[in-house]
Amino acid sequence: MILPNRIAGVRIPDSQLAREATELAHACSEPTIFNHVVRTYVFAELAAQKLDVRHDLEVLYVASVLHDLGLTERFAADERFEVDGADAARTFLLERGVDVARTALIWDAIALHTTVGIADRKEPEVALVHLGTQLDVVGVTVKSSQMHVRDLPSEALEEILTVLPRLGIQQALGDAVGRLLVKKPHTAYFTFATDIARRHVPNFREPSYYESLKMGCFRD
Numbered sequence: 001m002i003l004p005n006r007i008a009g010v011r012i013p014d015s016q017l018a019r020e021a022t023e024l025a026h027a028c029s030e031p032t033i034f035n036h037v038v039r040t041y042v043f044a045e046l047a048a049q050k051l052d053v054r055h056d057l058e059v060l061y062v063a064s065v066l067h068d069l070g071l072t073e074r075f076a077a078d079e080r081f082e083v084d085g086a087d088a089a090r091t092f093l094l095e096r097g098v099d100v101a102r103t104a105l106i107w108d109a110i111a112l113h114t115t116v117g118i119a120d121r122k123e124p125e126v127a128l129v130h131l132g133t134q135l136d137v138v139g140v141t142v143k144s145s146q147m148h149v150r151d152l153p154s155e156a157l158e159e160i161l162t163v164l165p166r167l168g169i170q171q172a173l174g175d176a177v178g179r180l181l182v183k184k185p186h187t188a189y190f191t192f193a194t195d196i197a198r199r200h201v202p203n204f205r206e207p208s209y210y211e212s213l214k215m216g217c218f219r220d
Helices: 016-028 031-051 057-065 081-095 100-111 124-137 154-163 169-183 193-200 209-214
Strands: none
Touching (some): 016 031, 016 057, 031 057, 031 124, 031 169, 057 100, 057 124, 081 100, 100 124
């Protein structure tokens, strides 16, 4: 898969690692998801420029394009899809000799990309993947004072969506997560995916906080 050198002024890394990450994401993802993960990087980099955040461009790119590996048939395993994706990315990176520290940073960025209130307090690359994902899926960060897609020049947004059309990404993500939750509904407990599980998993019921206490072995 060959991407343009730049999208909306954002440089697309062209290292061997970046190219191989792109090829992996493209090979195992539906077009809707592939476009989403690349747009996540573009939005993340635009957010970094707006917020004047220094970061490792290659780490941000690789974490962005691999952040939904856990939604693919090839890499879906038994954990939350974010963790499955992070584990798959870690294997990919270690097989290519990426050092442990950068690998751990990418693991965190992928595993935490849906985790509001924590990801944005972590290292810049972790926070930026989180922000880029939010900007692409809903168009605004949770801390909306930080960034909204309307902050972008209209021509930049038009270029992004022309090169990487959305193809119904919001519905596609919900359906992809829902298909996984039918097989492993417990991975939705106490996460954003609870609402998706209620729509996709027959008779889904998440235990309450107090019910979960009763499942344990302590009785205060």
